[in-house]
Amino acid sequence: MSEIPVLIDGKEVKAREGMTVLEAARSAGILIPTLCHHEKLEPFGGCRLCIVEVQVGDWTKRVVSCVYTVEENLNVTTRSEKIDKIRKMILELQLCHAPDSPELLELAKEYGAQRDRFEKEASFCIHCGLCVRYCAEIKQKDAVGFVDRGIRKEISFIPEIAAKECWDCKECFPLCPTEALQAAFVLTQALIFSPPPIEPASI
Ligand code: SF4
Ligand code: FES
Secondary structure (H helix, E strand, O other): OOEEEEEEOOEEEEEEOOOEHHHHHHHOOOOOOOOOOOOOOOOOOOOOOOEEEEEEOOEEEEEEOOOOEOOOOEEEEOOOHHHHHHHHHHHHHHHHHOOOOHHHHHHHHHHOOOOOOOOOOOOOOOOOOHHHHHHHHHOOOOOEEEEOOHHHOEEEEOHHHHHHHOOOOOOOHHHOOOOHHHHHHHHHHHHHHOOOOOOOOOO
């Protein structure tokens, strides 16, 4: 596979053909924040936090670095006033859902995002899809999935599959940037193990 030289924040990086900008940056120790990326999973591009500016010749645009692949003469800027502003807004919107997530709060500090800028909708899930994709792509179990759409979209374990597959696995837990996954799991556990309804006593 051929090497493609790219410039990231002024540093020359030899990227492999097919690498994403995020992978190329990481290979050179350059940090780009992510919320929905996992190196073992297919690129997803959902949270947009990894947005960067790329320039090829006179042409500049903002791209999602976890899905954008490197090309000849690419000049990447991972931080600028505009990029930081976009990340700040994304974080403020995510903090509506998970205002106490340590991962979000840490990023909020870095980008000056306000925890309480928008009205809270504490569903705790930020829809990064890491749990769903990990279970489907790596474990091939589909024990957890999204239900509903739009603002009602939430994750849910499939009790029949969870009862067989999840107790000894739980590999998705550490991937969740919020508490949502564990809360959903505890709920599923309660449903699976709840005692059957008591039959009315016959007289
Ligand atoms: S439960 Fe957690 S890991 Fe799963 S989609 Fe929601 S925030 Fe992401
Ligand atoms: S990490 Fe790239 S879009 Fe989420």
